[in-house]
């Protein structure tokens with residue numbers, strides 16, 4: 001879901017402003033990533049799976 005609070009992207013370590021990324025449940029807490037980083041990660045994962 002879209003982040004309602006600013007945070008730090010766990011993929012690129014840059015600031016995520018409200019609405020620019022997603023919150024995820026992780027290890028009993030929350031982590032934030034950019035929507036763009038999530039898309040890139042998904043694409044690279046698909047590339048690995050297709051090999």
Ligand SMILES: [Zn+2]
Pocket residue numbers: 009010011012013014033034037
């Ligand atoms: Zn990011």
